[in-house]
Amino acid sequence: MxxxxxxxxxxxxxxxxxxxxxxxxxxxxxTVTGDNxxxxxxxxxxxxxxxxxxxxxxxxxxxxxxxxLTATRWFxx
Numbered sequence: 001m002x003x004x005x006x007x008x009x010x011x012x013x014x015x016x017x018x019x020x021x022x023x024x025x026x027x028x029x030x031t032v033t034g035d036n037x038x039x040x041x042x043x044x045x046x047x048x049x050x051x052x053x054x055x056x057x058x059x060x061x062x063x064x065x066x067x068x069l070t071a072t073r074w075f076x077x
Contacts, residue, residue, distance in 0.1 A: 016061070021052045030054055037061070 021028055029047020032038050038060040043049050 014059070019052050019054055021049050021054060024048045032060065 021030070024047070026044075026047060028049055029044035030049035031041045033041040040049070040054055040056055040058040040060070043054050043056055
């Protein structure tokens with residue numbers, strides 16, 4: 001069960017945006033949950049994802065131009 005049940009409660013307008021998270025010396029600064037869909041579970045304050053504008057609850061639909069809907073494994077580069 002997802003940590004974000006409200007995301008499934010009905011039609012909602014979703015904003016799609018491209019965010020580039022460049023790994024720093026401490027990593028990406030985020031954790032994810034789920035596998036289809038994948039959601040951002042947490043974002044480390046002042047980490048790489050935070051600086052790129054990633055927010056808790058965001059849904060990841062592509063990583064490095066690869067759709068997550070058909071991917072069985074995904075990587076952050």
